[in-house]
Amino acid sequence: ADNLCQPCLWHTWASTRPEAIALVTAKSEYTWQALVERIHRLARVLAAQGVSEGAVVTVVSNNSPDVVMLHLACIQLGAITALTMPQPYQLIQENLRVLYGEGQRQFVWSSDSAISGFSEQDRQRLFTDCQILNLQAPVASSASCLARRDAGRRDAEQRDTEQRDTEKIASIVFTSGSSGVPKAVAHTQEQHLASARGLLAVLSFQQHDCWLLSLPIYHVSGLSILYRWLSVGACLKIGSGQLEQDIQGATHASLVATQLKRLLDHRQPLQLSHVLLGGSDVPLPLCQQARDSGIETWLGYGITEAASTVTAKPTDGIASAGRVLPNRQVQLRNKRIYIAGDTLASGYYYQGLLIPLVDEQGWFDSKDVGQWVDGELRITGRADNQFISGGENIHCEEIEAVLNRHPDIRQSLVIPVHSAEYGVRPVALIDSASDQSALQLPLWLADKLTRFKIPDAFFPMPQQPQTGIKLSRKAMREWLSDNQ
Ligand code: 4YB
Structure with missing residues (x-):
């Protein structure tokens, strides 16, 4: 059961270069050999908790050796890892609703730090809604392990036909569509x-x-x-x-x-x-x-x-x-x-x-x-970031690209706002260490952008929880409409 996957490359490297260093963490180093042993063990720990082929394991965590090994162990079991950003439970729930239908087992593993900020109520809801996986659990005795596996098989049979094409899915990452509804990319x-x-x-x-x-x-x-x-x-x-x-x-x-x-x-x-x-x-x-x-x-x-x-x-x-x-x-x-x-x-x-x-x-x-x-x-x-201002086509990114060339600007974000005269006008949020009025941006932009593309106003960018690797246009737009 450990060897469901064909291209489990860690097995290849463990047999051809067992002593080479595969993984370096803040605390230790693992050779390919040692890594494969850890993954095998983890796969058995997960199997004993009911994770089987086609099951979806939601992982809520920042980067850590656990997450990497968990993903590889899931692949070995033919299970799907849905990787999720640590966030308030309400938002995690939005992802869970996309992943799991009625009656499907919601396997979840989260790092301690990912749920340390949860209220007691959210923590309880998480534990009631989901089956929380324990990576430290002992590998169960073979009898109960087999019982669990049979239960897993029954789950898998239930999923059967329509799911056949999702069988080989290894990972799911979320991306927010323009509507804001999370999309689970498989x-x-x-x-x-x-x-x-x-x-x-x-x-x-x-x-x-x-x-x-x-x-x-x-x-x-x-x-x-x-x-x-x-x-x-x-x-x-x-x-x-x-x-x-x-x-x-x-x-x-x-x-x-x-x-x-x-x-x-x-x-x-x-x-x-x-x-x-x-x-x-x-x-x-x-x-x-x-x-x-x-x-x-x-x-x-x-x-x-x-x-x-x-x-x-x-x-x-x-x-x-x-x-x-x-x-x-x-x-x-x-x-x-x-x-x-x-x-x-x-x-x-x-x-x-x-x-x-x-x-x-x-x-x-x-x-x-x-x-x-x-x-x-x-x-x-x-x-979707294109708008028409006084009949002219403007891309937010075009203005941002010019602003980002300013030596004192770390990041910028341009937002179209309603204007009685032009329909829509650009406004810029600026992340800079310097005082923003001192940058004299309209003047600096004058020979770099066509006049109608120069934003009507500049605001210091609000601090916002960094969601993933990008600024959230939606959050910034909401901030602007609340604060303007
Ligand atoms: C761009 C853009 C560009 C994306 N100019 N707009 O391994 C990598 O490729 C990598 C390395 C370093 C940092 C990031 C990466 C990525 O994968 C980025 C992938 C990504 O951002 N995916 S996303 O789905 O979150 O966003 C995609 C969007 O990002 C695109 O649709 C573009 O709008 C924008 N984008 N690269 C200008 N070079």
Whole structure:
């Protein structure tokens, strides 16, 4: 039962390179051999608690060795790991409602810290609604283990027919649709590995290298690091959440622009040879600064449904996100970016069913807008962040990209607001260490943006709980309408 999965690459590496270091954590190191033993044990612990093929295990946690091992153990059992950000129980419940139908067993594992802020009532509700998994539980005696497994089998039979196509799903990560309803993006191992292999065909990552799990695993940017590590048999580092410390000893890291900025400002010696940037437009000067410090810096355009990176290139002086990587295809229809290929998710998971995310020809509508520049894809914005002001078309991202080039601006977000005269006008929220009026932004923007694109007002960006790796436009919009 431990060997349901064909491409469990950790088994391959444990037999070909048993003594090589697979995993480095804040506390210890694991060889492939030791890792595989841990995963086997964990798989038995989970099986004894009823986790079986096709079951969905919701994991609520920040990055930790437990989460990584739990995911691999679930794959071994043919179970699906739904990775979820630690958040108030109400929001976790929204995800649970997407995952589980009536009468389905809600397996949940959460780190202690993920529920430490829960009220007593929420804690009780969590424990009543869900079957909470215990990773430290003893591996049960074989008799009760068999009984549990039979119960698991009965569950699996119940799920049967309609579920056959969800059988091979390995992971679910959530992405918020434009409506705000969470969508559960379901990938198989093969899709993740197709993504990893396509990227690593151009970006060098060797067995002696070490990729830091520098982004949350409940986001595709973090999860995809795991599959790059597995596909190569290199080393994975799981830090303690302090990037400046964690980065020591890592040769590779995936970073968003703000992380890179912080790291470079810190001016510490780095062993990094490669950085992969993505998730948003990254200002050229920042890429330049990284390259000047000797790090080979890549910029990618990625999206959850395509298991992270779709296009990428070593950064140069040209504002684009690079060429289409192997195993993906990109098509522009009326400037709108459509994606196809082996890395696309099997579908959106909904209570045991898979809802297709592609059209009849197999293309996925990214809702991003872009153009080709000498064979490279330039992202100009999202279709939903496009608005018409006084008859002119404006992309929020275009204004943000210019603002983000300002040396004193960490991040910016442009929001369209109602205007009696123009219908809609842009307003900007600015995250800066300096006093924002001192930046003289209208003046600074005057020779960089067409006049009608210069925001009517600038506000300091409110502190908000960082949800995943991106600022939430929805939250910022709500803040603005409450505070304006
Ligand atoms: C962009 C964009 C770009 C995304 N320019 N808009 O492994 C990686 O590829 C990676 C490395 C470092 C940091 C992040 C990543 C990612 O995976 C990012 C994947 C991601 O952000 N997925 S998402 O579903 O949360 O958001 C996708 C959206 O983000 C896209 O639809 C774009 O709107 C935007 N985006 N890369 C401009 N280079």
